[in-house]
Amino acid sequence: MNDDEKLSEKETWDGAHLSELALSCLADAQNVVDPVARVHADSCAQCMLRVGAMALESHDVGAALAVAKQIHAHEHAPRAHRFPTLLVAAAVALAAVCGAPTLMDALPRAIAWAFAAPRIVPVVTTSLVEGAQSLSSASVSLVATFALALIGFAVARASRSQGASQ
């Protein structure tokens, strides 16, 4: 076998025209057909049209195989954005185990606070109302408007990114 390998005369010709094998080689732009056959393909309308049809067929088959290969590669690729459920569950379990002593210590304080809450809440509320009354109503409105605008912006962004991901 060498790089100058050509189709034999028997393989190249089918009567006065080129064989299907030779036409296929020309359609695939393989330099394996002798020059006489090339000249014939360039001058014979029948052979040229068959070469063209085969080249189109070859192009379509190649494109379909490339798409199939791409799809298979995509199917077998690891999912980059998959939620790591197992890792998160393990981390939560670990945190619960490690944090258990501290939580147990904090439990009496939490219970005490719960009992104190009914007395604390009215005091805090009264303080806030008095603080707000001490400010001018204009500045309160300004801060409230600004806060509402920020919340609206955040909601809009969140819904847009959710829409894009669907």
Place this chain on the structure above:
Amino acid sequence: MLGVVFPSQRPRGTIGAMTAATMSVETFSREAAELRPLLRAVAASVLHVAPEHPDVDDAVSETMRRAIEGRARIRDGEPLRAWIVGIAKHVALDVARGRTRALKRRAPDATSDDSSTDVADRVPDSKPSPFDRAARSEEVTRLDAALAALPENHRAAVEMFFLDGLSYVEIGKKLGVPMGTVATWILRGRKALAATLIGRDA
């Protein structure tokens, strides 16, 4: 590095790699010009006209122009033949559509019996429609089945040629068989796969 397969960059029948984006226009044009007879055949086949028809020359010239201008877009490892045949197909379809429109403008009421006027309708455009995309999964399944049904050596040759971009001679060397045998395997494999693709539209 772009591994584009060019006809004259290889020893006869083998493939060489070259960078399309960095090579000069002259070098690229010379390489693409070797494919001119094939492009004429493709254009004539799409247009269903004799190769001497002026539309064929127009389509080939336009194909060469688009190829030279867009040579930086060749994907890594993509054979120049496949890339440029794709351009020729689209250009020829454009020419066919233009011809149809011109004929309709000239004789809006006449029903032409020239079969070449509906070429654009008969040759499928390779741009995927939503339906194509939906059917793609089924098509891939059938293509896989057709590929699996090929004899092992045919399948190997087909994959090496279409997916790895190897030449017939290189495939022959890899598989230890004569080039003529490879040509036969690829011809049969391609016919089987093309029949599967045609079945898609049936």
